[in-house]
Amino acid sequence: MLFNALHREGSNLAMASGRLAAEAIMEALEKGDLSRKGLGGYVARLERSFVLKDMKKYRDFPKFLHEHKELFTTLPELASHAAREMLTVNGVTKKQKQGAIWRSVRKKMSLMKLLRLLWDGWRAVK
Numbered sequence: 590m591l592f593n594a595l596h597r598e599g600s601n602l603a604m605a606s607g608r609l610a611a612e613a614i615m616e617a618l619e620k621g622d623l624s625r626k627g628l629g630g631y632v633a634r635l636e637r638s639f640v641l642k643d644m645k646k647y648r649d650f651p652k653f654l655h656e657h658k659e660l661f662t663t664l665p666e667l668a669s670h671a672a673r674e675m676l677t678v679n680g681v682t683k684k685q686k687q688g689a690i691w692r693s694v695r696k697k698m699s700l701m702k703l704l705r706l707l708w709d710g711w712r713a714v715k
């Protein structure tokens with residue numbers, strides 16, 4: 590479960606947690622206490638490390654993705670349309686192109702929906 594969906598990473602989290610686990614085991618062996626309490630240094634190390642801090646920061650991000658299917662349907666379509674519009678050389682000014690892009694966005698998404706998406710996205714990664 591050590592996976593950061595936003596940054597598409599997880600092997601770094603897995604490696605760091607493995608190192609922390611090894612350190613905790615070494616500590617427990619030195620103390621001669623391999624009980625749950627003796628190995629508790631693992632959790633304490635994880636809490637202090639970037640691993641759990643990052644996992645906690647992005648804990649709501651998967652829910653955000655599940656709740657906003659338009660991230661995988663409407664938005665890629667709009668991004669593709671915007672790129673095609675901007676990259677096509679056809680004598681139309683950039684300002685007119687921006688207007689056309691904005692109108693196609695508004696046709697597909699209400700302002701409320703757009704604001705909701707931005708707000709939910711911000712809250713999921715803040």
Ligand SMILES: Cc1cc2nc3c(=O)[nH]c(=O)nc-3n(C[C@H](O)[C@H](O)[C@H](O)COP(=O)(O)OP(=O)(O)OC[C@H]3O[C@@H](n4cnc5c(N)ncnc54)[C@H](O)[C@@H]3O)c2cc1C
Pocket residue numbers: 590591592593597598599600601603
């Ligand atoms: C297709 C794909 C591409 C990826 N690309 C990247 C990338 O480019 N960069 C990156 O940083 N990350 C990438 N990741 C994510 C990365 O692989 C994971 O975040 C990372 O492997 C998580 O490590 P983990 O140790 O937490 O879990 P895992 O690697 O899933 O290890 C958990 C282990 O526990 C075992 N297990 C589960 N239940 C039990 C049980 N009850 N008893 C005993 N063993 C059990 C499983 O078999 C497994 O071996 C990718 C993942 C996928 C699927």
